[in-house]
Amino acid sequence: MPQMDTPPWMSQSFDVWFRSPRGLVHNILENPEFKNEVDYTPLREFDHDGKQKWRNFMSGSWAWKQADKIAEDPQTHGSMLVPVILGSDKTTVSVATRQNKYYPLYLSIGNIHNNVRCAHKNGVVLVGCLAIPKTDKKYSNNDKFCKFRRQLFHTSLAFILQDIWPGMTSPKVARCPDQHLRRVILGLGPYIADYPEQALPARIVQGWCPRCTALPTNLDGEGKRRSEEHIEALVNCLDLGVLWDEYGIVGDLVSFTNDFPRADINELLAPDLLHQFIKGTFKDHLVTWVEEYITQNYSSTRANEILDDIDQRIASAPYFSGLRRFPQGHGFKQWTGDESKALMKVYLPAIEGHVPPDIVRTFKDTRHPQQISSIPNNISKSWCQANQVFSTASALNDALLPPHSSAVKKPWCRSSKNKALGQMLLINQRLDKLAASRISFTSRGMLSGTVLSDTYIQAGLLDVPGHHQLMINANTDSNAVNGNHNEGGPVPGRTTTSHVELGR
Template sequence: MVYKSITWWKLFHRYYYKCSLNKRHAVVWYRDPDTVVTNMLDNPDFADGFDVCPYIELKRSDGTRKWSDVMSGNYSWQQATKIYENDPSTKGAMLVPIILGSDKTTVSVANGNTEYYPLYLSIGNVHNNIRCAHCNAVIPIGFLAIPKSDRKYDNDPNFRRFKKKLYHASITAILQSLKPAMSTPVVRRCPDGYYRRVMYDLAAYIADYPEQIYLAGTVQDWCPKCTAPQNNLDAAAGPRSREHTEALLEEFAGDGRILWDNYGIDDGVLPFTHNFPQADIHVMLTSDLLHQVIKGTFKDHLVEWVYDYLVITHGDAQGNVIMDNIDRRLAATPAFPGLRCFPHGRRFKQWTGDSSKALMKIYLAAVASYLPDEMMECLQAFLDFCYLTRRQDIEEQTLSSINLALRRFHHYRAIFIQTGVCDDFSLSRQHSLVHYHKNIILFGAPGGLCSSITESQHITAVKRPWRRSRHYEALSQMLLINQRLDKLAGLTVDFVDHGLLPITHWPPMEVDPFDIERDDEGPSDGERLLGKVTLAKTRNRSFPRYLTEIVEVINFGNLKYLTRQFLYEYLNNTLAGDLELDDLPRITSKIDIFNSAVAEFYAPSDVAGIRGMRQERIRCTNSWQGAHRKDCVFVVMDKDKPGLKGMDVVRTMLLFSFKYEGTTYPCALVQWYKRYGRSPDSKTVFGAHPLPHKFDYRYSLDCFSSMYVNQDADHHAHEIIF
């Protein structure tokens, strides 16, 4: 049983001198990664989402390829082939790609800027949706040291080099127990209960850009994946590799300045992968959607460039007036599950990755009519790239669309140079977009190897344990809490496997506490299905119970006829036509009115459960945060038609149910929106006049006569609306 395997925490010290009279030591806590991987392989909860060998997935319709999980990529194929060619005795062994991730995090700025540096481990055999759901598939295996010094040593090259060496030496020491199984197979039990010979391989490393520089041993502002020069990252360049770096170090041994200036290599740092067979840190570095795309290219580059453009074009005073109106547009976004309310636009300090994701969903419409067409095309191309790369399954056609979106983005972003906003595009995080194509082919969908996984894990592994501690030398308490949490998780898996707990007995995923929609959407651990809608468990007790009385309350006289017409058509499977009210079934039961319903559907590209299921709450109430709320929803009218052509957009006006001959019929009274045109508009526009200063987003659906369907509301919407 998994919970019986105890993974104790250990530590080692490394002493260093801050100055000639002051000796300090760096403490690194870790636990045996081989035991962690053994427990992970023996987890029966992964049985339905576990790959025992590399595979190629082809579409049945046209035979084109599809990439999703790590084992569907070329990397696992290449490594398995390489291992077998080097040692034919490994034939039949199962490859276990080791995925590492690390990210420094701060738990308290007020209490002395308390920082921790956790190191996480996962395996590539586990499917991406399980890894993203954190079901014990991402485990902290170490806490790296963070050496401190006086300010006068902050820019000391010797001290900075020491920190890098300590970083790589620590990871090397932590991973030593995995090294024997990288050359000789070991027997391990797998989630399906079978014993297999397995071989470990360092496959991927999840990190943001500054840490990628640390890992690759390259110079700041150089690319850790290719040899493009620092001042022209868009130039044609070849890939970096372990062999290439070793050849340069041998050729220019003792002349570190040439390596630093001409090749972007720090000869004083040897990546930890050089101590392990077949590992190449330049290949291992994965695409980071959170820091490279969302925080980097979108928030830090494009959003700031738009503001700079408005100031350059209109001057400081008028530019700020326009930005204020853009903020009011952001604040006017109607309530919808997963959309964040920005009551003051972008003007708030606690800006997180979730804030950037939320802004991305509504930003394009907010800046419409204030930017030239080329700039709008640039933003749209970038959003297309972002949403396409975030999909759970990436087909060959999707990959072509990603490449096209990137070419469009590179073409239209020239407008920022032409208008004087920036001088060039030699920006490391923006340059990283060119490597997504290759990384998808190697490792599958980028969403399964994104730093948002490790950042979310900080809550369970670092922040919550720190809050429970006494805050003084808290790390030892945090380690004990993590150890106990792992035991409880293993015990839960064992109980579920033996039928002592239901399969859905897992704690809910963490949500952003500043998101007002946090109760309206989230992952679901239910069984996979296309979709279903369930009314709330409790009715609204302030409403009357009979149709005649309800008609008077909601002031909709046709409700009685429509309800009986619906019942007739449902029972007879035919249209009611011109039947009179007396010819329709009579409803005599009491009516239950509900304030909400829950829609559950398959949406693996968004935050979902381990089976790809997601749930969103549809609200239809007269009192929600001081006003009424009537949500909009999609209704499938013809499942054979693609995209929005097979759907209509409606607004829920009443959710209710009634009984007829012992059967309960859930219903919704909706307002249908009329569609204009047969294809998406080539240009998104906004109203000609600025919004009033005190406009309330809760009345947006009532005040405007026409609206756009937002394809960027979430990743699932981007897939189905076209």
């Protein structure tokens, strides 16, 4: 640290809040609600034509190869593989000032099925929040500060994940959803992040591909697969400037996966389906293309009239299942993933008649990621490969990154707004405990049946098996006798609040 004119960031302290990843993994693993939605071993699925199918995470080739590596070690042979899936995404909770930013870190395991993870049925949990270093503008682009900011990310992740390191080298006994005890071996699974943030864990220069060495000026060109061995060899032979300019590598960083067995961050990064496929293709390219075409081929007044007519068509979309209405059109500055997907369904008929048929046909042919991935380019190849390696990479993106509302934004609204991070994490911790209590009560049968049936059981007037069906029949007969065939209000039952979680 310099003695004179010390930058303020050098004397600041940055807090990293986190919970035990190992404890969270065990909480997810022993959830009895997942007993029919979990894979205990890697598998390969084939259809009747002998063609391999990729459905859930454990049907991917990555899990199969990891199990082969585990089987080679006599100490871990026969253990159950539990991949730890991580995801991070910066989010802003104060739209007015855009100053309150948080960097949440999420966790899940690869054994549970994608439908459970996407529905957020306690299959995705908040591990903690990473630090976001800030400094004065005159130091924001300083080389030392940039290195500190990048290395702080990797050091923080390595410190958080050191809790699971012993479980990656020697198996530990854990309870599974079927309530059986198994020897479990942990492993670092895919890391989910938006593309601009993928450059940070991959230790690459923004604009380069995190999975291959293709040049940023020709991403569709040939490039070799990035790996830890390749990067280490280049770092030992070349200067930092050459690494930055010719290979897109930030060579003075130590990756958080450096001390973990069977972990290569360049292999674990999954493509960003939302920003590279949906928002990248639809919003950043096609919608911009339409607006530029209209402004270049019509006068300023006529172009604005056409754009207003497109907004009016979008706003007049009818109420229908699966369609989202945009009463103000599509002229909003920040598009969320859900807004982009919903707008894709109503944008095509809105531009009909205002642009040539070829442009309309382009929108028709790019409405689904599978259609976009058929175009031979860099991201399509990476996504298709990751889909086979991790199995349904799109489901991982949808599952890990969207829970900002319940994990960050709603707790922030409930806080006092003064040093809110600790309050937000405490709210998340209490919500997790409430969810765990509900699971425990349900598994013990404490939330089944009705108040009347429970009274009958306590009085010895009703056997426990089948009592719920008997009470349903009794209520049905009573309604039939009274001639009451209409909805009669709330159904009699226990006075407990029901719990419903719907997938988005």
